[in-house]
Amino acid sequence: MTENSSGSSSPCSADLDAAANPAAAVNLSADQGFGCFGFGSELLQALEAIGYREPSPIQKAAIPELMLGRDLVGQAQTGTGKTAAFALPMLARLDPAERKPQVLVLAPTRELALQVADAFNSYASQLNGVRTLAIYGGADFRDQIHQLKRGVQIVVGTPGRVMDHMRQGTLDLSNLRALVLDEADEMLRMGFIDDVEWVLEQLPEKRQVVLFSATMPAEIRRISQKYLNSPAEVTIRQKAADASLIRQRFLMVHAPHKLAALERVLEAETSEGVIVFARTKAITITVAESLEQHGYDVAVLNGDVPQAQRERTIERLKSGQVDVLVATDVAARGLDVERIGLVINYDIPFDAEAYVHRIGRTGRAGRTGDAILFLTPRERRFLGGLERVVAKPIAEMEVPSNATINQNRLDRMRAKLTGCLQTPESSEQERALLSEILQRVAQEQGSSPEQLALAALELALAGKPLLLQGEENFH
Known part of the structure; x- marks a missing residue:
């Protein structure tokens, strides 16, 4: 509802009950x-x-x-x-x-x-x-x-x-x-x-x-x-966005631990495509470089990215060549990629309008989605305002523990092995060559099939530990 004490109307005053639509077609003509x-x-x-x-x-x-x-x-x-x-x-x-x-x-x-x-x-x-x-x-x-x-x-x-x-x-x-x-x-x-x-x-x-x-x-x-x-006097009663398909959560983490917490969340949350929202261009680069070092296929969208590169990046995200996109609010406006299953607010948007736009990047086309908000202790007071805007509580979560991450790693490895057995990724010729190598090594070393399989799995880990160890206290 809109009340306007002047009683006048303007060419811009139509459709006041419609939601804001920043993805609509550009039209900056004199009367639209x-x-x-x-x-x-x-x-x-x-x-x-x-x-x-x-x-x-x-x-x-x-x-x-x-x-x-x-x-x-x-x-x-x-x-x-x-x-x-x-x-x-x-x-x-x-x-x-x-x-x-x-x-x-x-x-x-x-x-x-x-x-x-x-x-x-x-x-x-x-x-x-x-x-x-x-x-x-x-x-x-x-x-x-x-x-x-x-x-x-x-x-x-x-x-x-x-x-x-x-x-x-x-x-x-x-x-x-x-x-x-x-x-x-x-x-x-x-x-x-x-x-x-x-x-x-x-x-x-x-x-x-x-x-x-x-x-x-x-x-x-x-x-x-x-x-x-x-x-x-203007009163706008905004239609509540349908956030029923988006599971919204937040986690408390001190600023120095945010990168480590982000890496843990990405390991624990299985998702097809992820957007990580950061406040500044510099933070997008820092986050992306850290994730690249941990083996993620990551790309950056910020105000310094030219339009042609932006379009290529979005195409790579849609096709699955990029799994994690680190972006600023402005750079991600109008982004519509169905495979985004998780939005991470690495930095809290202090305008709830930006939060609504951010989480709207997931749960597209009737699919479910997840949104996770990182909060430092002093930012906790902003949570209530965001909950009022989305008209639902935002549940608290913990930074994933070593045990959770390790179980996910084991589950993923088992799933990959099962998938490869059911649908081989190599050609018949390459599989024949691999089989020949296995037979030759087994004969030379006197190894059992199980020993060969273990060696192959260790080789696939490329020297990286299978299980996460060490500090897991983020409070």
Whole structure:
């Protein structure tokens, strides 16, 4: 359901009950797709490059109002596309020549602030001179001051650190055009509402205020009535994704142990094809190199991979030449490969929308699938938000033990032997030659058939131990 207090409609307002569809055909004409909002060509080019093709319901409802400069209250779950819903109109109305902050986004956590800042940077990739800065506690204050002095148009920050800069006089908001309160109910839950009100009271009287919240408790409603001017109201009740075919699990692991845990999960989880999602290009390379050293057929998809190579990689994944794909979110948009049976979130996506897209890479065409989320202890608090979006609990699992992995290794070896007996992989001529070698060695060494078979199995192991030994405590 969408409520819009203006009562107006736009060419982008149809099909508000439809789910976001980033895999739909590209159409950036003047009256379809994102083209109907009046965005400039640079913004549309950036959207096409990152795979945004059709606006989601929240984007269709909110963007026209925000392009008019109206205040807005949006009630929508994380995962509905709300970041783009406020970021795109803010960028469209920005003055790149003005080096003081024009947009301020308040987010409840450092991770969300970084996620929103990354989104702004992606959308603004074709806009010359537009700079975004994330400011949050725990980072170097002096470096943030230096970045602010260099000039930025968009600041995304946590309330406490934004207040620090405002009190120090290092964050000049005299030219601010718009403030966005992202996940307002989460800021209420974390005790930041007094800070948010303090920031609001320091802002220029004439500014646009946008408030997004998954729920609308009385305190958030009070703030919207006090600080927003005749806001448009948009409520999106997203149809719950059918995740019934996807088994979702998470495991707790400290950051230094993530690679070792990943290798254990891949050994323990038998799957035809696997996608491992990482947050950055550098992490995709590190993970892929480690998996290659452990004998996996692995490929990388990130923003540095040219389109032609991307297409070859996907074809190799479809044909079975690659079993593990390590990818970033942007690089994997629109990926549709039926043989993917397992998605591993090596890094948690701090936008639940990205989580929904990630796990949707498995369970395709009515098949079952698995999704495993790696969480560090400090990331545990984000689990509830993801569960709300997928409307089901995400069960905890343990890092596979030595015993589990060793049993899987034995089972796989037995299955391979059985399969080779039933369906030989070699030609008749080659099998005859192999048989001749066995007979000659048996005659020369006086070996029994069982001794020959054991020697052949050891030869197949190529010096690698059959059983995993050693440390298995990941807590």
